[in-house]
Structure formats: C-alpha cells, structure tokens
Amino acid sequence: xxxxxxxxxxxxxxxxxxxxxxxxxxxxxxxxxxxxxxxxxxxxxxxxxxxxxxxxxxxxxxxxxxxxxxxxxxxxxxxxxxxxxxxxxxxxxxxxxxxxxxxxxxxxxxxxxxxxxxxxxxxxxxxxxxxxxxxxxxxxxxxxxxxxxxxxxxxxxxxxxxxxxxxxxxxxxxxxxxxxxxxxxxxxxxxxxxxxxxxxxxxxxxxxxxxxxxxxxxxxxxxxxxxxxxxxxxxxxxxxxxxxxxxxxxxxxxxxxxxxxxxxxxxxxxxxxxx
Numbered sequence: 001x002x003x004x005x006x007x008x009x010x011x012x013x014x015x016x017x018x019x020x021x022x023x024x025x026x027x028x029x030x031x032x033x034x035x036x037x038x039x040x041x042x043x044x045x046x047x048x049x050x051x052x053x054x055x056x057x058x059x060x061x062x063x064x065x066x067x068x069x070x071x072x073x074x075x076x077x078x079x080x081x082x083x084x085x086x087x088x089x090x091x092x093x094x095x096x097x098x099x100x101x102x103x104x105x106x107x108x109x110x111x112x113x114x115x116x117x118x119x120x121x122x123x124x125x126x127x128x129x130x131x132x133x134x135x136x137x138x139x140x141x142x143x144x145x146x147x148x149x150x151x152x153x154x155x156x157x158x159x160x161x162x163x164x165x166x167x168x169x170x171x172x173x174x175x176x177x178x179x180x181x182x183x184x185x186x187x188x189x190x191x192x193x194x195x196x197x198x199x200x201x202x203x204x205x206x207x208x209x210x211x212x213x214x215x216x217x218x219x220x221x222x223x224x225x226x227x228x229x230x231x232x233x234x235x236x237x238x239x240x241x242x243x244x245x246x247x248x249x250x251x252x253x254x255x256x257x258x259x260x261x262x263x264x265x266x267x268x269x270x271x272x273x274x275x
Contacts, residue, residue, distance in 0.1 A: 001122045001123065001142055001143075001146060002120055002121050002122055003036045003037075003121055003122055003123045003124070003125070003142040004036055004037040004038070004039050004063075004118070004121045004123075004124050004125070005026070005036060005037070005038045005039070005124075005125045005126075005127060006038075006039045006040075006041065006112070006118075006124055006125070006126050006127075007019065007022075007023075007038070007039070007040050007041070007126075007127055007128070007129060008040075008041045008042070008104060008107065008108070008128075008129075009040050009041065009042040009046055009129060010042070010043070010046070010100075010129075011042075011043075011045050011046050011047060011050075015129045015130075016047075016050055016129075018129045018130040019054075019129040020054070020057075021132065022127065022128075022129055022130065022131055022132055023038070023054070023058055023060060024058065025132050025133050025134065026038075026127070026133050027058055027059065027060055028136075029133045029134070029135060029136045029137055030133055030136070030137045030141075031060060033136075033137075033138075034137075034140045034141070034142075035061065036061070036142070037061050037063055037121075038060050038061060038062050038063065039062075039063045039065055039117065039118075040054075040062060040063070040064050040065065041065050041066075041067050041107075042064065042065070042066060042067070043066070043067065043068060043069065044066060044068065046066075051064050063117070065115075065117050067107075067115075069100070069103035069107070071099065071103075071229060072223070072226075074226045074229075078225070078226035078230070079226075081226070081230045082099075082226065082229040082230055083230075084098070084099065085097065085098055086101075086102065086231075086232040089161045089162075089163035089164065090161065097232050099229070101232075102228055102229050102232060104235075105228050105232070105233065105234050105235045106223065106228045106229075106235075107235075108126065108200065108235040109219055109222075109223075109228065109233075109234075109235035109238045109239070110215075110216060110219030110220070110223060110238075112126075113205075113207065113210045113211045113215075113216070114211075114216075118207060118211075121207050122142070122146075122206070122207060122208070123141075123142040123145050123146070123204060123205065123206060123207060124204070124205045124207050125141055125142070125153075125203075125204045125205075126200065126201075126202070126203050126204070126205070127201065127202060128201040128202075128262065130201075130262060130263060131201050131202055131260070131261075131262050132260065132261040132262070133258065133259070133260060134259040134260060134261055134266075135258075135259035137258055141153070141204060141255075142204070144253065145204055145206065145253060148253045149251065150204075150206065150251055150252060150253035151205075151206040151209040151210075151243070151247055151251045151252070152198075152203065152204065152205060152206065152209075152239075152243055152247070152251070152252050152253070153203065153204030153205075153252075153253040153254075153255055154198045154199065154202070154203055154204075154252065154253070154254060154255070155199055155202040155203075155254075155255050155258065155260060155267050156198075156199035156202075156265075156267055157196055157197070157198060157199065157240075158196070158197055158199055158236075159195045159196055159197065160195050160196075160197045160234065160236070160237055161195075162195060164231070164232055164233070164234060164237070165195055165231075165233065165237050166231045167227060167231060168222075168227060168231065168233050168237055168238075168241070169185070169194060169195075169241070171221075171222060171225060171227065172185075172218075172222070172241045172245070173185040175218060175221050175222075176218075176245050182245070183245070184241070184244045184245055193240075193244060195237075196240050197234065197236035197237045197239075197240050198236050198239050198240050198243075199236065199262070200234075200235055200236040200239060201262045202255075202258075202260060202262070202267075203239070204253070204255075214246050215242055215246065218242050218245075218246075219238065219242070222238060
C-alpha cells in the first residue's frame with residue numbers, strides 16, 4: 001500500500017505553532033514506527049521560511065503542495081446570496097465564518113480527492129493543524145483500514161447546529177431518492193440521523209472510494225448549489241450524509257483506542273460508537 005497523512009496549513013501564527021506541536025506528537029507517537037508521506041497543502045502566502053524550518057526540525061517525509069482557493073463561478077443569483085461572513089449561530093456578535101473557512105469546507109468535502117498528488121495513494125489520513133495524538137499508537141492505521149475493508153475511519157460523531165445544515169438535508173434527499181438510496185431519509189430513521197456529522201479533524205479515507213463517481217457525483221451536485229458558501233455546509237455534514245447513503249455500516253471503522261485531542265475535546269477508549 002501507498003498511504004499518506006494530509007494537513008491544510010495556513011499562515012496564521014497560532015495555526016503554525018499548533019502545527020509544530022501536532023507534527024511533533026504525530027512523529028513521536030506514530031510516524032517513527034509507521035512512516036508515511038505527510039502532505040501539507042498551503043496557499044501561496046504560507047512562509048517559505050516556515051517550510052524550511054519544518055523540513056529541518058522534524059524527521060518527517062514532508063511533501064509541501066501549493067494550492068489556490070477561489071469561489072466557483074456560480075450563476076449571478078447564487079453569487080448574490082454568498083455573504084462575506086456567515087454569522088455564527090451561537091455567537092451572533094462574533095465575526096462568523098469567513099470565505100476562507102468555507103474554502104476549507106469545500107476543499108475537504110470533495111476537491112481534495114480531485115488533486116493529482118493524491119492519485120497514487122490507497123489510504124489518506126486527514127488531520128487538522130490542532131489535531132494532537134497524545135499517546136503512542138501501537139498499530140498501523142492504514143493496515144487496520146485494509147483489514148477491515150473500510151472505506152472510512154472516524155473517531156467521533158456529533159451534531160451540527162440547525163443553522164449550519166439549512167437546506168442541506170432537503171437537497172441531499174432530492175438527490176438520493178430517485179437513486180433508491182434514501183434509507184436515512186425515511187420517516188423511521190430520519191430523526192436518528194438528522195444533523196449528525198463526523199468529527200472530520202481526524203478521518204481516514206479509502207482514496208479510490210472517494211475519487212469514484214458515486215461520491216463525487218453527489219459532492220458535485222451539492223457544490224453546484226453554492227450551499228457550502230451560502231449556508232456554510234460543512235464537509236463533516238456532507239461526509240455523513242454521503243456515507244450513510246452509499247455505504248453499509250460495516251464499511252465504517254470506528255477508532256476507539258486512540259488518545260486524541262482537538263481543541264478542548266479529548267477522545268480515548270472510553271468513547272463508544274455513537275451510531
């Protein structure tokens with residue numbers, strides 16, 4: 001197998017410091033025993049001096065890949081509805097979610113899997129710059145995915161705020177119902193699934209599955225509506241709907257034995273599967 005870990009970096013001082021901590025913990029607690037490529041996507045403004053520092057400071061097989069973000073050329077009626085800042089529903093006086101945040105959502109929702117640089121990899125493990133592996137992982141993440149024949153690995157499931165998924169479920173239901181892939185939209189189980197999201201700051205992909213038409217056609221359908229920019233549809237919500245509609249639960253792998261921190265949230269083997 002050929003596998004990789006991916007990050008999306010940005011030039012904010014706090015995020016660069018977080019990434020230094022994240023990669024040091026990843027190196028110490030995983031990469032020494034299970035080396036693989038670490039692909040760091042970044043925009044043009046990411047400091048070259050920081051890239052040089054990272055290469056010299058850490059014994060990691062880095063691949064730094066420059067990318068650019070742009071709002072797609074939507075029809076005028078869609079573009080007119082895209083706010084500069086999407087207001088935070090819990091903190092209305094805060095700045096909210098800028099275009100850059102929604103670029104990130106779109107990137108991880110589907111654009112990531114279109115990139116040529118990922119074409120040679122079987123499995124891809126995504127971490128955020130503030131994702132911290134707190135204890136040694138005594139197994140190979142990717143081999144566990146292969147043994148399970150999993151298409152997706154996750155560490156937690158949560159619920160998103162209703163404002164963040166406005167019109168998403170209705171749009172997805174309209175897509176999947178004609179394809180007879182609408183079991184999560186049925187009256188019996190819809191409330192069980194509604195507003196659920198994967199905790200996508202730690203997720204592992206079977207890359208070929210996410211590159212394939214079944215997933216990409218759904219992603220492209222959502223992308224053409226502009227909902228990621230108009231409503232801040234997150235990659236975590238899109239991912240959940242797609243996987244629940246296109247996969248069997250047996251194809252999803254719950255990592256319940258990794259000591260992990262993201263923000264103020266910790267995960268360890270006391271967490272239970274939340275399906």
